[in-house]
Amino acid sequence: MIDDLRKEIENIKEKLLNEIDDIQSLEEYQSLRDKYLSRKKGILASLMSKLKELPPSEKPVFGNILNSAKKFTEEKLNEFEIKLVSKSEKSIDGTLPEFDTIIGGTHLITYIRRSIENIFLNMGYKIAEGPEIEFDENNFTLLNFKEDHPARDEQDTFFIKDFPDMLLRTHTSPVQVRYMKNTKPPIKIISPGKVFRKDEPDATHVPVFHQIEGLLVDTDINFSHLKGTLEIFLRALFGDDTSLRFRPGYFPFTEPSAEVDISCFLCGGTDNKCRICKGSGWLEILGSGMVHREVLANCGIDPDVYSGFAFGLGIERIAMLKYGVTDLRFLFENDLRFNNQFG
Amino acid sequence: MRINLDYLKKFIEYKYNKQDLKELLASIGIEVNEMIEVDGKDVFEVEITPNRPDWLSHYGIAREIYAKTPSLSLKKIETDRKKSIDKSDFKVEIKDRTGCSRYSGVILNSVKVGKSSPGLTSLIESFGMRSVNNIVDISNLVLMTYGHPIHIFDIDKIIGEKIIIRVAEKDEEITLLDGMVKKLDVADLVIADENKSLAVAGVMGEEHSGVSEKTVNIFIESAWFNPSRVRITSKKMGMKTDASYLFERGADIENTSKIIDLTIDEIEKELGYQPEIIKYFDEYPEKSKKQIVSLEKDFPAKFTGIQISEKTSTEILESLGFKLEDEKTKWKVEVPSYRVDINKHEDLVEEIIRIYGYDKLDTTLPATAVDSVEKYEKRGFLDKTRDHFAANGYSEVVNYSFHSLKDNSFFGDVSRNVELRNPIGSDYSVMRNSLLSGILKNTATNSNNDFSRISLFESGTVFFREGNKLIEKDLVCISSSGFETLPNWHESEGRVFDFFLFKSHIFGFLKKVGIEIELKYEEKFTGFLKKESSYKIMIDGAEAGFIGEIENTVLKYYKNNEPVFVCQLDMDVLTEKKEEKKFRMWNRFPTATRDLSFLIDREHKFEKISEIIEKYKPEDLEDYSLAGLYEGKGVPPEKISIFMNFIYRNIDRTLTNDEVNGLHDLLVNKLVEDLGIIRR
Numbered sequence A: 001m002i003d004d005l006r007k008e009i010e011n012i013k014e015k016l017l018n019e020i021d022d023i024q025s026l027e028e029y030q031s032l033r034d035k036y037l038s039r040k041k042g043i044l045a046s047l048m049s050k051l052k053e054l055p056p057s058e059k060p061v062f063g064n065i066l067n068s069a070k071k072f073t074e075e076k077l078n079e080f081e082i083k084l085v086s087k088s089e090k091s092i093d094g095t096l097p098e099f100d101t102i103i104g105g106t107h108l109i110t111y112i113r114r115s116i117e118n119i120f121l122n123m124g125y126k127i128a129e130g131p132e133i134e135f136d137e138n139n140f141t142l143l144n145f146k147e148d149h150p151a152r153d154e155q156d157t158f159f160i161k162d163f164p165d166m167l168l169r170t171h172t173s174p175v176q177v178r179y180m181k182n183t184k185p186p187i188k189i190i191s192p193g194k195v196f197r198k199d200e201p202d203a204t205h206v207p208v209f210h211q212i213e214g215l216l217v218d219t220d221i222n223f224s225h226l227k228g229t230l231e232i233f234l235r236a237l238f239g240d241d242t243s244l245r246f247r248p249g250y251f252p253f254t255e256p257s258a259e260v261d262i263s264c265f266l267c268g269g270t271d272n273k274c275r276i277c278k279g280s281g282w283l284e285i286l287g288s289g290m291v292h293r294e295v296l297a298n299c300g301i302d303p304d305v306y307s308g309f310a311f312g313l314g315i316e317r318i319a320m321l322k323y324g325v326t327d328l329r330f331l332f333e334n335d336l337r338f339n340n341q342f343g
Numbered sequence B: 001m002r003i004n005l006d007y008l009k010k011f012i013e014y015k016y017n018k019q020d021l022k023e024l025l026a027s028i029g030i031e032v033n034e035m036i037e038v039d040g041k042d043v044f045e046v047e048i049t050p051n052r053p054d055w056l057s058h059y060g061i062a063r064e065i066y067a068k069t070p071s072l073s074l075k076k077i078e079t080d081r082k083k084s085i086d087k088s089d090f091k092v093e094i095k096d097r098t099g100c101s102r103y104s105g106v107i108l109n110s111v112k113v114g115k116s117s118p119g120l121t122s123l124i125e126s127f128g129m130r131s132v133n134n135i136v137d138i139s140n141l142v143l144m145t146y147g148h149p150i151h152i153f154d155i156d157k158i159i160g161e162k163i164i165i166r167v168a169e170k171d172e173e174i175t176l177l178d179g180m181v182k183k184l185d186v187a188d189l190v191i192a193d194e195n196k197s198l199a200v201a202g203v204m205g206e207e208h209s210g211v212s213e214k215t216v217n218i219f220i221e222s223a224w225f226n227p228s229r230v231r232i233t234s235k236k237m238g239m240k241t242d243a244s245y246l247f248e249r250g251a252d253i254e255n256t257s258k259i260i261d262l263t264i265d266e267i268e269k270e271l272g273y274q275p276e277i278i279k280y281f282d283e284y285p286e287k288s289k290k291q292i293v294s295l296e297k298d299f300p301a302k303f304t305g306i307q308i309s310e311k312t313s314t315e316i317l318e319s320l321g322f323k324l325e326d327e328k329t330k331w332k333v334e335v336p337s338y339r340v341d342i343n344k345h346e347d348l349v350e351e352i353i354r355i356y357g358y359d360k361l362d363t364t365l366p367a368t369a370v371d372s373v374e375k376y377e378k379r380g381f382l383d384k385t386r387d388h389f390a391a392n393g394y395s396e397v398v399n400y401s402f403h404s405l406k407d408n409s410f411f412g413d414v415s416r417n418v419e420l421r422n423p424i425g426s427d428y429s430v431m432r433n434s435l436l437s438g439i440l441k442n443t444a445t446n447s448n449n450d451f452s453r454i455s456l457f458e459s460g461t462v463f464f465r466e467g468n469k470l471i472e473k474d475l476v477c478i479s480s481s482g483f484e485t486l487p488n489w490h491e492s493e494g495r496v497f498d499f500f501l502f503k504s505h506i507f508g509f510l511k512k513v514g515i516e517i518e519l520k521y522e523e524k525f526t527g528f529l530k531k532e533s534s535y536k537i538m539i540d541g542a543e544a545g546f547i548g549e550i551e552n553t554v555l556k557y558y559k560n561n562e563p564v565f566v567c568q569l570d571m572d573v574l575t576e577k578k579e580e581k582k583f584r585m586w587n588r589f590p591t592a593t594r595d596l597s598f599l600i601d602r603e604h605k606f607e608k609i610s611e612i613i614e615k616y617k618p619e620d621l622e623d624y625s626l627a628g629l630y631e632g633k634g635v636p637p638e639k640i641s642i643f644m645n646f647i648y649r650n651i652d653r654t655l656t657n658d659e660v661n662g663l664h665d666l667l668v669n670k671l672v673e674d675l676g677i678i679r680r
Ligand SMILES: [Zn+2]
Pocket: A264, A265, A266, A267, A268, A269, A270, A271, A274, A275, A276, A277, A278, A279, A280, A281
């Protein structure tokens, strides 16, 4: 009895393989699957009825045979299904063009600001911020711009109506003043932010622009520390082979003061018609110096105990030099043909 | 200031070519802005920093070249005129000694005023000045050569026998050389005769008493005027002259008398004869104190970080005209009278390294470490906001912080305007009270440039007046107009922004960063948003901004034709309310979904449905959502057909069918009772 059944099952398997070969469509496949595997009417299910005719000792053996036949049938049908489905899928032309999904981005000013901030955060500086409307005192007086000194003329200032002692900050140095007044050295900060000068907008002037200034105050800080710090910073920003040139300069809040130039990364001084250096080989990049003792004293720091350095640069200038922006007004016109090029 | 290189050689015989000279000057702090040629002569246009009035002359520049290369010889400027001549009763009287601390002068008779010699004319023109006549040209020559302004009067126009240096009388008027009439007041210093003012001290002379073709006898003035007094007057009068420029930076008080002699030398040279000297004057009531600075010998090394030998330090300072006295561990340094910028030891170190060379300093790093860490909550959140919108198709914009009055009137209470006292124009006369104006202008600009997908954001400060305080707020403004997804070959339709799509972008972001928001519709909330889509954004009871569609008048004012959806967020409120996310275990049991289709009166906003559901929400109702809206055919006009999904699930076990049905029916009944919905 059991042997007959075994034989019958082998026949069923063989028949299945033959029938699979003849199938052309998913519909035919589905009915074949039902024919063998349907729980109610399927061939394999109907064999289950034979189980009760067997003597108890043979029941488990037949159960095993039947199960393996079922597994075999499922495997063969599944294999065939994958083949069938793949065959029916349309092929695509992957070389058809993509469509632009995302075109937004951060502004070039944000991009530059962040890259500079990251360099200083890496060097252990903190970021300090302050208000854009400032007291004259913080913007000028405490920074050693004397009341009637011509140095004040160099930074044409916007004043606030009805608030005679308030102005739009002309640099982010007042943030440093506020920080020094509230913090005991060591101080190691950068202050990024918007600043304002009364200039008619043209290719190289805008009345609102962005600065990042740095300040370090501690015991025994000297001028060579300033040079070392700026060298690391400027090489990180403009490339490892950048050379620096320090020239004497003047700022009321530093003494000594230095103007810092970097070697022209475009032509290296070899091109007389160079767009940015005009052949001089040098680009003015930032102003710096040792913090003036009166500024320290004004902010409650003893200049006989502490010394420090400070520096400042304009983000828009970096946009012109490093990113080739030819007209500063582009940065504020917000034409997406400009804005979407960066960030 | 202009430097004629040939003329400069009269004072120092340098051998540099002009390029090397330019580099040398730059290395000591004198920037050559331009190298030009005038009449075949090389001329430098140099920029002089306001702390160095002693550089405002050829001799001053020569002095610096000498300090850098002491092997050259610097021409000594000496005079040996005897000052005892006194052939007149004429007097000088200083009435305001703080305004004028020294007044030197001379009377010369028989001066022939006329055209300058070709040599003098060409020199004057190379300085960028216009030749007037020989005497006026000489006063300019003296200024450009020695850096001290002089003034020359026609003494025959002076009434009485006295020059008085006094403050002006209130409302006194003066007609200046350039024909302008100026009103003076008691803060202004004038040079006067017994009758009237002859000059505004250190700024400009009066019309009639100046030198003219008819002048024969002259009075030459060489004085020292108080820098801040000159500055106040010149600023108030809006008159910046070569003289005021120098005086307000600080002239050399010890030089006034010598300048008189040098001027006479130049006049004699130009005229070819010696005019008669009638009388010298030198009123110097209180001799100015010498500036002495003490310099610790180890300070230059300490402040610069490199070893600079004592010999180098002393040599440099001496080459610059300082006099050093050795006092064991320090030097007592006497500052030359023309160096008004030096009064402390740091200044002396600057002088030393300026000449020694900034390039010879070391590059080392400070060991400074700061022992605390900042969190930068707001900055971090702002950055996250920027990155989110940038990555989702929004372009960051940056606008000026200025508005016109009209701009501000759209977006806020104009009585809170922060106005500028000196704006660059009426379009920029107040500080912005919103970021919308910029965004709307930018949207129009880009729309004109045929962009059909304009999603923007700006992060910036806005300004308000609060009583007598000024308030700054950090905001982010987000906007969308036109397409979200442009039509393309694959999905031809594209996707255009409407209020709901825009709202989904904004709320998606807020939920992502851990902010639960509530919209609060308030009629008349703002004039610049359309009434039907004008919502306050509330977080935890605090107002955090608004969202809506721009109202038509405002839209058109900013030249927009397409709808613009905007959202402005207060970053302080958001930063405060945002919550740090914590892990939450998800439910692992199967969900049961029930649909609900019903008609409801139009007057009930969806908010109302949510409210009822929230009110009676069974614990096992995990979520519910709007799946569809329908109005039109088959729906009565006063009703709207709504289709919703409800998802039920228990945290501990699988719910039975009956349990789910029970919960769902209860909830639906509440909706029927409270809102009168009609199930379909
Ligand atoms: Zn170059």
